[in-house]
Structures are given as C-alpha cells and as structure tokens.
Amino acid sequence: MLTLLSGAAFTDLYKDRIYNFWLIPGFLVGVITAALGGLESLLAAMTAIVFSFVILFPVYLFKGIAAGDVKLFMTAASFMSVQDTFSCIILSFLIAGIISLFILIFKRNKKRTIHFAVPVLISALFTIGGTL
Template identity: 30%
Template structure:
C-alpha cells in the first residue's frame, strides 16, 4: 500500500504534468508547496535526521541531476525545480532512480513528438551539427574553437509529463 508521502508526491507530479501540458509551465507555487509538504512529512515521520538525510539531500540530488540539462538549454527551469521537489520527497537514491526513468521516458516522448510533427529531418540535422565537431576531434582533426551556429528548434518536450510518469513508475515498482 502507498504511504502518505507517495500519495502526495503522485498528486503533485500529476498536477505539474497537467499544468505543463496546458500552459507549458510548472508554477513555482506548486514546487514551493511540495517542498514545504515534503519537509513537514519528513519531520512528522519521527526520524531525527530525516530532514537532512532525506529532504535536503534528495532536493539537492534532484536539482543537480537535471541542472546540466538546463544549462545546455535542453530543459526548462521548472523541470529542474520539479525534479528537486521529487527528490525532497523520496531522498537522494530515489531521486536518481526517478531521474533515470524520467530521462528514458522523456527520450521516447521526444522521439514520438518528432515523428508526430514530421520534424525528423530537422532533428537529424541538429544532432549532426552537435556531433560533427566531437567526431572530428575523435578522429584527430584539429579544430579551431568556433561557436555553434544557432539552429532551428524542432520543438519542446513537456518534461513535466516525463517526470510525472517516471515518478509513478518508480513508486509503483517499489510496491510490486
């Protein structure tokens, strides 16, 4: 049976997914409410170090797992904050599990969106533009530092949906 922390977490990520689909944004009030609820629930759990070992460590783990994707412009800030909130509920190990499953789901979702929108060629062109310097460098070709030319985006992925599905999958897997 699911415990209170898991039920509240699933409700919060479901709300984030719905909001991300509808508005393409995850509200800060939802993230802050979730962080506060997670802290209160960890305090009420009775374990003396739970706020530090679970809430804070999970929050930091979730945040820093997706921060590089945000810095590379592959993800929005709301998605990073949502993952931090998810980590605050489950702790650092659970944050890593959920992030891994969310990345897999997000990748499948991105491929489905490329297929649905008919933007395969643009996606392959962008991928080739990113990988070409790396491949040339691996082959030993000396390259001058040249900034990448901006390429046309093939569209965004509502990553709140991927995080919500990843959270539900990991929580359900623990109760199988």
C-alpha cells in the same frame, strides 16, 4: 506527491509552464513530512533535494530542461530517497527520449518541445510504485 506531479503535468501541457504555486506548497509538505519523521528522515530528504539540483542544474545550463523542471524534480525529491530520485531522473530522461522519437517519427513539426513534467510524473509512478 502524485497530485502535485499531476497538477504540474497538466499546467505544463496546457500553459507551457510549471507554476510555483504548485511547487512551493509541495516542497514544503515534503520537507515538513520528512522533518516529522525525525532528523534522519529530514537529512535523507535534504540530501535527495541537493542531489537532484546538482545533477540537473548543468542540464538546465545547457538548455536541456527548463528551470521549472529542475524545481519540479527538487520538489519530488523531497518525498523520495536519493536512490529513488536517481532512478526517477534516469527514467524521466529515457521516457522523454521515447516521446521525442515518436514526435520525430509521427509529427511534421520537428521544433515541438517536450513537456518534461509528463515524463517526471510517469517515472515517479514507476519509481514509487516499486516497479524499479
């Protein structure tokens, strides 16, 4: 999962996009890995995926994040529990807020966008690493 998130962060930073060729294989690996863990593991992964979609789709509708960011979270959720997914989402928005403050304070270009794959990667490292 960390390779997937790192690749998505790289393409988001340098191409301003999160490509589906990163997301689809990662999503499939997450779901297949969960399925190999049994029905309970598969249901937990699917619940986390649906949870991330339900939470983030309204944010997308209000232009808070892009569609690729929603898909990235859904892909990451296929590897995590619902609790870890929730922690990752909350921490990602906190990290993005901190990055936004730095941009507002130190950059003259106020219309700069946040590459949200970077906060997702950082929050996943903290969440999966057991820090949260």
